[in-house]
Amino acid sequence: MDPDILIIGGGPAGLSTALHLQRMDPILASRVLILEKARYPRSKLCAGALVVDAEVLLERLGLDVREVPHVDADNIQFDFEGSGLNFRMWKRHTLRIIRRDEFDNWLAIKAKSRGLEIIEGITVKNIIPDDGAVKVETDKGTYCAQVVVGADGSNGITRRCIFPNATVYTARLLEVLTPAYSRSSTGTSPNLNRHIAGREQVAYFDFFPVPNNIAGYVWDFPTQVGGESMRCWGIYDTNLLSNQDRPQLKEPLAEEMERLGFQLGDYELKGHPIRWFSPRNQMSVPRVLLVGDAAGADPLLGEGISMALGYGSLAAREIAESFQQNDFSFNRYRRRVVRSALGRSLLVRWVITHIIYFLKWKWFQILLWRFLKPALTFIAKRFVLNWGRHL
Numbered sequence: 001m002d003p004d005i006l007i008i009g010g011g012p013a014g015l016s017t018a019l020h021l022q023r024m025d026p027i028l029a030s031r032v033l034i035l036e037k038a039r040y041p042r043s044k045l046c047a048g049a050l051v052v053d054a055e056v057l058l059e060r061l062g063l064d065v066r067e068v069p070h071v072d073a074d075n076i077q078f079d080f081e082g083s084g085l086n087f088r089m090w091k092r093h094t095l096r097i098i099r100r101d102e103f104d105n106w107l108a109i110k111a112k113s114r115g116l117e118i119i120e121g122i123t124v125k126n127i128i129p130d131d132g133a134v135k136v137e138t139d140k141g142t143y144c145a146q147v148v149v150g151a152d153g154s155n156g157i158t159r160r161c162i163f164p165n166a167t168v169y170t171a172r173l174l175e176v177l178t179p180a181y182s183r184s185s186t187g188t189s190p191n192l193n194r195h196i197a198g199r200e201q202v203a204y205f206d207f208f209p210v211p212n213n214i215a216g217y218v219w220d221f222p223t224q225v226g227g228e229s230m231r232c233w234g235i236y237d238t239n240l241l242s243n244q245d246r247p248q249l250k251e252p253l254a255e256e257m258e259r260l261g262f263q264l265g266d267y268e269l270k271g272h273p274i275r276w277f278s279p280r281n282q283m284s285v286p287r288v289l290l291v292g293d294a295a296g297a298d299p300l301l302g303e304g305i306s307m308a309l310g311y312g313s314l315a316a317r318e319i320a321e322s323f324q325q326n327d328f329s330f331n332r333y334r335r336r337v338v339r340s341a342l343g344r345s346l347l348v349r350w351v352i353t354h355i356i357y358f359l360k361w362k363w364f365q366i367l368l369w370r371f372l373k374p375a376l377t378f379i380a381k382r383f384v385l386n387w388g389r390h391l
C-alpha cells in the first residue's frame with residue numbers, strides 16, 4: 001500500500017523526521033515509510049563530532065547516545081598556525097565523537113523498534129510532484145505519497161528534481177583515519193613529542209589554510225574504530241574563495257599531518273561535499289520538503305548532524321499541521337526554519353562565514369584566533385550553540 005508520508009533517505013535527518021512525527025502523532029507516523037538506498041550499518045564519510053544540540057535533541061526523543069561507541073573531546077582548540085583559543089563547555093564534554101556507521105545504525109534500530117518502517121537497499125530515481133500526490137520512482141517500483149521528505153543528503157535526488165536550476169552552495173571535504181599519535185608511523189623525536197603532548201583528548205581546528213584561499217580549516221579529532229583509539233583528520237573548504245588561486249586541497253592537510261608525525265600518503269583519503277545553508281536556499285515545493293544537508297548544513301564548520309536532527313523536528317511539525325489543515329502547500333516551511341532557533345544559528349554561522357573567510361589576511365586570522373577569545377566564546381555559546389533546547 002502507498003504510504004502517506006514518504007521519507008527519502010535514512011540518515012539523521014530522515015530518521016529524526018520520522019521519530020519526531022512518531023512522538024507528535026503516532027497515528028500519522030504509522031503512515032510513514034522511509035526509503036534508504038544503502039543497508040545498515042552503512043558507511044558515511046563524516047568525522048562524527050556531535051555538539052551539545054545533537055545530544056539535547058536525541059534526549060528529547062528519549063534516546064541515550066551513550067549507547068553508541070564514542071570518544072569524548074573535553075575541549076576544542078581553534079588555532080591559527082598551531083596556537084589559538086581553547087573552547088570548552090561548562091561541566092560537560094564539548095564534543096562527543098561517534099562513527100557514523102554505528103550511530104546511524106543505532107538510530108535506525110531505535111526507529112524500527114518504535115514501529116517505523118524502513119525499506120533498505122532501494123534507490124529513488126525520480127520525484128514528480130503533482131496537485132494530488134507525489135510520484136516517486138525507484139529501482140524497485142513506483143510509490144505515490146501525499147507528502148515527500150527529501151532527506152537524501154548533499155547530493156540528493158529530491159533537491160535535484162524539485163529545484164533543477166537552483167544555485168547550490170557546496171563545500172568540499174577530504175577525510176583520513178590514522179592510528180592515535182602514540183602509534184604514528186614517523187616515530188618520535190623531541191620536537192614531535194612537544195607538538196603532540198596533551199593533544200590526545202582535544203579536537204583541533206586549524207585555520208592556517210585561509211590566507212591561501214582555502215576558506216576553511218584542517219581538523220584533527222580523537223576517535224575510535226572498533227574500540228581502538230584513532231585520529232580522524234580532514235580539511236574543509238566552503239569554496240567561498242574558489243575564484244582565487246588555491247593549492248590542491250590535500251596539500252594543507254598533508255602539511256599539518258606531517259607536522260604531527262603522519263604521512264598522508266600512508267592512509268586512504270576520501271572526499272565528499274556538504275551542501276551548506278544560505279538564506280537564499282529554497283526548501284520546499286507543494287507536497288515536498290527538504291531536511292538536513294538537502295536543505296543546508298552549517299557553512300562555518302560543516303557541522304550537520306545536529307542540524308539534520310533539528311530539521312527533522314521542524315519538518316515533523318510542518319507535516320503534522322499540513323495533515324490537520326489539509327493544506328500541503330508548505331509555503332510556510334522555509335519561514336518556519338529560518339525563524340526557528342536552528343535557523344537563527346544557521347544565519348549567524350552564515351554571516352560569520354562571510355566575515356572570517358573573506359578577511360583572509362594572516363594578521364586578521366592571528367588577531368581572531370589568538371586575541372579575541374572572550375568575544376568568540378560569547379558568540380559561540382550565545383548565538384551558535386545551545387539552540388537545540390529552544391527548538
Ligand SMILES: Cc1cc2nc3c(=O)[nH]c(=O)nc-3n(C[C@H](O)[C@H](O)[C@H](O)COP(=O)(O)OP(=O)(O)OC[C@H]3O[C@@H](n4cnc5c(N)ncnc54)[C@H](O)[C@@H]3O)c2cc1C
Binds near residue numbers: 009014035044302
Ligand atoms: C568529511 C565530512 C566530515 C563531516 N564531519 C562532521 C562532523 O564531525 N560533525 C557533524 O555534525 N557533521 C559532519 N559532517 C556533516 C554530516 O555528515 C552531514 O551534515 C549529515 O550526514 C547530514 O545528515 P543527512 O541525514 O541530511 O544526510 P546523510 O547523512 O547524507 O543521509 C542521507 C541518506 O540518504 C540516503 N540516500 C541518498 N540518496 C538516496 C536515494 N536516491 N534513494 C534512497 N536513499 C538515498 C543515503 O544513503 C543516506 O543514508 C561531515 C561531512 C563530511 C562530508
